[in-house]
Amino acid sequence: MSASQKPIATGSDWNFNDLERFNDKLAALADEYRLNTYPNQIEVITTEQMMDAYASVGMPVGYHHWSFGKQFLAVEQAYKRGQMGLAYELVINSNPCIAYLMEENTLMMQVLVMAHACYGHNSFFKGNYLFRTWTDAESIVDYLVFARQYIAQCEERHGVHAVEQLLDACHALQNYGVDRYKRPSPISAEEEAKRQDEREAYLQTQVNMLWRTIPELPGNATPLPGSLHSDDDPLGLHSGGNYPPEPQENLLYFIEKNAPLLAPWQREMVRIVRKLAQYFYPQRQTQVMNEGWACFWHYTLMNRLYDEGDVDEGLMLEFLQSHAAVINQPDFDSPYYNGINPYALGFAIFMDIKRICEAPTEEDQQWFPDIAGTPWRSTLEFAMCNFKDESFIQQYLSPKVMRDLKLFLIVDDDQVETLVVGAIHNEQGYRRVRDALSTQYALSVKEPNIQVVEAAIRGDRSLTLHHIQDSRRPLGRSVYPVIRHLHELWGFPVRLVSMDEGRVTHRYRWPVEEESKDKS
């Protein structure tokens, strides 16, 4: 390639003209690599606007809630005290794909960010199956506008306090507002608004249907469903089946459809929080892949720019320094260690896949017979499109990467006096380390598994949830505040039972009563 050409721009100052020319160049290169992207909308913003964007999780429009204010104060404080630099970029999964560039960035940073966000993340959003299935890039911004307006209206009509309380409760459960296995219906602001009245009316009748026949049982002597003797219930009114017939993992959905006392506007707000949680659901599961993919592409594209003489050595050196900082993985015993750096792990795996394709070793032939020696571009594309962190690591984490990062497995069992090293990066350990790392990224392991098992529609209307313990891990102390919020939404007693291999280990209940205290 001809390095004789003059660089597009040098130094650290930038202007819009330079950016456009770099972007044109990057777009051409991305095209060459067949990166499929949404159109880009690149917005140049100030530091303060970046902090705003941070506080609203990058949403260009968000509804108002104190927790975002808290977030903002935290970011501002950390930034002012110099504990934290702001991220150089923020990118939103929408169509067009919105990327923020901070005005303080140097020229190199702006180019890097464009390569990273506008071509890396952007193509990931468009290609990865989780994003394609769970989010709707076309309508997210419209939906956000709708949500903001709707919640503002509710605040006017029902008071800020009532709305805030409801949002608090919903936020506590938002990680349990996603259908994990079922493709959700797409969202559309327009239709949401159009069908809203209809839905309100319909939902209310549904709920009423469900609860209509329930007799108010007096006092605390309420028996649990199914526990009535046939003598007391000759007509068998209480002996119907369980409701819901199957355990429900989507708590917010269950609340929205079944909570007996919520007003229609409250159901609508539960729905909004649920929809937004669903929008973020893929991001929580693809951090390693998403960042790794973006790093892989900024690295590839920047090198191409240099090869073609569009940037000079100075800019390239600055880039390499910055790149090295981003993908740095401190060792577990380093004071800077803060878990595994998703940028480092993702970048390492993608680079390694490319290596396996181009120059497979004997080991690779053995471990990855299906990809060794294949064209790297399409192999990489397949890896990006069809996996989430959990499965991606399981599929592609190679012995070489494990050796490079010197990954090892520690088993922390409270029944054993010490921590035990379970496996290390050697022939016997590769598979165990890989399994463990993969599991570490599984949401079902990261978050407690909690499902609704019973709403006592024939009894005291209490809601029962089961927590299925994973490796005997109990719930943290936050459980009471959360079930209190759940109780606010449900309106009747809430029970939560921790189960370990079919054995009840702990019962939680809100409102707290003597009964539950005795048992715990």
Next chain:
Amino acid sequence: MTYFIDRRPNAKHKSAVNRQRFLERYRKHIKRSVEEAVNRRSITDMERGEKISIPTKDISEPVFQHGPGGARNIVAPGNKEFLPGDKIRRPGGQGGGGGAGEGSASNQGEGDDEFAFTLSREEFLEFVFDGLELPHLQRKPLKSLEEIKMVRAGLSRDGVPARISITRSMREAYARRIAMRAPIKRALKEAQQALEDEERKDTVLRNPARIVELKAEIERLEKRIEAVPFIDTYDLRYHQLSAQPQPSSQAVMFCVMDVSGSMTQNHKDIAKRFFLLLYLFLEKHYEKVELVFVRHHTAAREVSEEEFFYSRETGGTIVSSALTLVNKIIQARYPAEKWNLYVAQASDGDNWDDDSNTCRDLLIKQLMPQLQYYAYVEITPHDHQSLWHEYQSVAEHFPERFAMQQIVGAGDIYPVFRELFKRRLNQAR
């Protein structure tokens, strides 16, 4: 396809609403911190924000989480010496300290148990005054004392030696010397020329008598030139000053407070806010504001701010002792011609019955004529006592400059303050 948008000119403070919501929600916590700050800080030190800390557990947003315990596998990078089966002692002794998979729970990092942030100055003051809207503290045309200030106003021929303008005097002397020497020098030149002509003549034609005459003349003229003085009294110039009236830029604020046993710390905290507000107001108006703290029970004493607000005393109450002391301090240190005098008095209304008359007389005859303003607040939910009634008659004498109000709780302070100053501001316009 790419669009570039420059959003920098867009509205900032997008999070302002959320920030306010947050402050509103944690009002109680923040108020506690602010109250502590107010009690800790001096009255003169209110013009800055405050760092607020709230325990993280009070503001956390709960979600279901794994607690410590059970078994978990952790994959970590950077193995150096471990082999499978190695046993490692638990760090910190508790189960599962380093759970790497749980990062999503606290995004504040570092596991601080305090959530800290900074209130801006406005927010701080808002909390100090219980969320009541603060007045826009501007330079209002409050009538203030005229002070005579001497300004330089050209030069004059007489004055005291201390005000001599040396340059100007020397310049005058130089001019005078030139003027006085010029005719003599001219005559001298003519004489010298004549002498020269005479001496150049042939010896036969010379007139010795003329030469002698000329020489004498030259000598006389040279003496005259020397006699011109280097500097003369006429030359002296003095800076001249003229008197100009100017609004005085200094004020002194007397904080007078009853510290007898009946004043509780709560009363004092309310009083502190009252003094503070008055101080903020004066500070906007005057370049220099001095504070004098006078506290009294049966006897009055001038004290430091610290002692003023926080030391406890008991005993009866004689208000006139404080008024007398204020008067004395004014005579001694703050002459009324030079200082704008303000007195702010806070009390719970107790006084010896006999003393209230004395107070009234003291105020009407001695104090009020010197003062710009006298503000009295009575912090009590109860009925007024004799002091209030006597003060009412003072207020009748000086409706413009004497104000009195009753306060029950901290929230009443600002309305009272507005009430106190409203009339004055209108009248001054």
